[in-house]
Amino acid sequence: MKNTLISKTIKGVSLAIATSALSLSAMAADIKPAVVYSDAGKFDKSFSEAVWNNGVKRFMDETGIEVKEAEPTNLAQVEQYLKRLAKRGHSPIVAVGFSQTNAVLAAAQEYPDTQFTLLDGWAPEPNVQNVGFKEHEGSFLVGVLAAMKSESGVLGFVGGMDIPLISAFGCGYEQGAKYQNADIKVIQNMTGSTPAAFGNPSKGAELTRSQMESGADVIFAAAGGTGTGVYQAAADAGKYAIGVDSNQNHLHPGTMLTSMVKRVGEATYLSYTSAMEDNWQAGPVTLGLAEGGVDWALDEHNRPLITSQMEARVNDIKAKIIAGDIVVHDYRTDNACTY
């Protein structure tokens, strides 16, 4: 049951993998892919690292094609690197994170023949593929799970930087939790207002402890590297935590309830492989539950925590969202969490 559902949802991805594998030998020499990581660094334990692990590294391992990587330290460098890569004939170039939007715009205008893939941003140029994710849908699912697992009736959410994107996680999570249990309470905290909020585990742990003191027993972190502090604090207190971006269930087996995976790595991989197949397309690509761009994670690490009843319920809701029977409100459409 579960297998069919999952495989269905990531059909697009697996198809792409299959086809790209077939055409490997024929096309291998034809593309010079590159990636510009976010200015939080390549090994941020979250977003960029997922791009590396599930996208760049996987592509290199499978195809043997070298991917040129660049790690900028400021925004001026992002543009510099994008242009430099384009100038040297790299394509497609994956730009990681919304903060690269302006730089991608500038580079795409200057190099109209280069293919750019922008993750999480919006750069309307004819040679840019804008990959967005329906984080609110995935967050809705983990919200349902959290509400089913919670005994106290109080949930926690620790966001990274206070921006609409992160609020969208929190809002989806809250909707899912309330859908499951209308009386449940969700405490939401943001770690900070600068990008440093994505790399502050000790602050994350502190917020988590204070949420637990207010009764929260399942805490969802959408905070990049800050999340490791959240998971640790929850594990120390014997409470549950929910990971984000990549599958983080293995970090603390037994207390990691699940992870809201956002398949940025797969999107990167897809960009490269589709370019190899010569069917890379510019324009918006929005990856939700239906496309397998976001999902909840179930593996051997959290298997014991998820009852069959929970699993059935969440998969049922997922099917309803995909079918359009449940519409999850996206915070970013109106900057408000109304549903």
Place this chain on the structure above:
Amino acid sequence: MNFAIELQDIDKRFGAVHANDHVNLQVETGSIHGIVGENGAGKSTLMSILYGFYQADSGSIKIFGNEYQFTDSHEAIAAGIGMVHQHFMLVDNFTVLENVILGAEGGQLLAEGLQAARQSLKELEEKYGLDVDLDATVDSLSVGLQQRVEILKALYKGAKILILDEPTGVLTPQETDELFKIFAALKAQGVTIILITHKLREIMAVTDTVSVMRRGAMVAHLETPMTSESQLAEHMVGRKVLFNVNKEQVEAGDVLLSVKHLNWTDSQGVPRLKRINFDIRAGEVLGVAGVSGNGQSELLEVLSGITPIQEGSIQIKGQTFSPKEQANPAKMRTMGMAHVPEDRHKQGMVMEFRAAETAILGYHTDDELSNGPWLKPALGRERCADLMQAFDVRPDDVELKSANFSGGNQQKLILAREMEHNPDVLLIGQPTRGVDVGAIEFIHQKILAMRDAGKAVLLVSVELEEILSLSDRIMVLCDGEITGQMDAAKADERTLGMLMANAQQAHDPLQSIASGEGQS
């Protein structure tokens, strides 16, 4: 005889300053020995050498008969010397006990050391009558009790010789009495005490023997009962060979500066100026005599507008300044006042500045030197060159860093700056301190020239001879009070010395502090 301390031929120079000039000192075990002298006479340097802070250039130190060469204070402490500094070296938010063991914690873990210390401190307290609550934090204690903590600290480290630097400066009279009782108890137990002070009355009250220092040299060793305050004052101030100053009698004119009922209390609550009244007329030099630290500095600072007036008034050329109508240095300058500060390095100049820049300090807003907000450095250099020529400043290099002139030339530059601006009222503090002999005569002539030109001059100096030869009238300050005013012609060193020590006053001068004592 059995000596606790024997210093032989101690000599110490700091650059051009001869801080200790072949000093000898012997202090008998179990006695209380006073060292008196003005600020800068070399007392503190000598004690710092004894305590291992400085090393003497030459000479020998013997403690209880053993010769030592201290390279730091730990060695001095080990030899049995303890020091109570003028400014306490205590950690305010530590308890008394924690403060006492500071530097003698005895191992990595505190608890054991604290326990042992508590025991021995209890014994010390009993033995010497030093009653302090060991668990009180230092900031909750009065100044007098903090001083006891310092004494306890020294004794706890095994001091057999206790040096106290100006211990009564911050104490109330009652606290002073208590301190002297502790001295007696310490003495009875065989502790040797060295008391550094410039308060002669205290010397007379508690010491057995006394030494007088002046300009780095030991000028007298006396048995306290055999001497008097006025004799000590004479020794302290000394006689300096001065060049004869030809002073013509000038008819004094209108009152230019009038001071009425000036009172001033410092931040510690100690009154520094009490009921000060005087006038200075045009063409008159009013000399202010006194042992330094008796209110002269405060008087200059209040008159020049640097510190606000607290009580009383200052009238200059018809304009009255009072607590409600405060003066400030800029305003005073526009009123025609100029001020040569006592401490030229601290106030009168900026050491890092070129001479041309120091030469416009206080006058940088003058229209002659600036064009609206723009300075004209060329005019500043010109002005400086003129000043240098008029006052024979050497070298006459306007680009030279101020710090690189000798003391005398720095002083001449400052005097030139203030005098050439043609003020009506001139305040001068210590015009010849640290100035070589040749420059002294020149400076004296310039001061008299100001007087002859009809200016009102207030001259503050600790050099009695200077006061006597330059002043038309003399006013003596002691402990913030005017203890006498007289015509210079009628004054001599002996009467001034008596007034400076306030010797004719029957009651303890400390009592007068008590009446004005406030809580800071």
Place this chain on the structure above:
Amino acid sequence: MKRDTRLAWINGLLLPLLNVLTAFAATAVLFLLIGVNPLEAAETLLYGAFGYSEGIGYTFYYTTNFIFTGLAVAVAFHAGLFNIGGEGQAYIGGLGAGLAVFMLFPELSPWLMIPASVLGAMLFGGAWASVPGYLQAYRGSHIVITTIMFNFLAATLMVYLLVKVLREPGQMTPQTVLFPDNAWLPFVHDILPAFGLEMERSPLNLSILLAVFMCFLVWFFLWHTRLGYAIRVTGLNPHAAVYGGINQKKIIVVAMCISGALAGLVGINELIGYHHRIIMNFHLGYGFGGIAVALMGRNHPFGIVIAALLFGTLYQGGAELAFEWSNISRDIVVVMQGLVILFCGALEYMYKPTLIRWLAPVQEVRS
């Protein structure tokens, strides 16, 4: 040579030079440890910074920022104040520049628009710095603490404004709409062709002329105005300042205002000159870098230009290094910059006693 002159040479030139060389030597050891030939790395760095016109553009673009913040730190330092708040002042300065643009008519002539934005940047940066200045002068709160706190306040305020108030409608990125193009300071690569010169595109814009102009202005201000004189007296000898009739409290506030106004000009280089909209975190690193620049440049405008150029070179050359060498990560580049700050800032006077003993010994005083 007189000892004075020799000391000046030691302090002004020899010492900074030795410090930089030490930093480079330490970096060379680091490179050897990670298996990089230091000479080849140096070649890459220099090529990246000066080898081609785009690199040169970037180098001078960074240099411009460091000149502004370096001058800012130096002016405060001359008044005896340690302004650590360059980051926040630069950030708020950018806000001022942007608001000035948005509040004027979009079709206004660039000859009015750009000066207005410069004024806006200086006003906002100065006002932001004046609060810590006031607190120091009249309330005794230490300037180091308050300026640091104001950096956080600035970051929080800007996030609030960019997320809730100024954000471009329909965009998720916290940034404003693009400035009208008559508020764009021309790029150098757009100007040069008029002089028959070619240059690749780079963020370098005419702000660099403003930076150079500010160096002269600051120099003139400090050494040729009453206020500059008063600031220097206050910084070097507060007692002499009181004696000289200088109102210290006022000087502290004024010096901080000027310092903040200079730091605010980073907003001109970044926003009016390059990004053409208010974005987040354009200021990061320049305020703190400015401290090292001012220290190295001995708080003198002309020294600051040299030091800023060094930091610009390190920034751009460092980016080149990280890009070209797969085993030099961007963190290694940060370490390299950190070493320069360590040896030029924290260990500034390490060699001083030795140098003085060798080259300018004190004459023994004989009497």
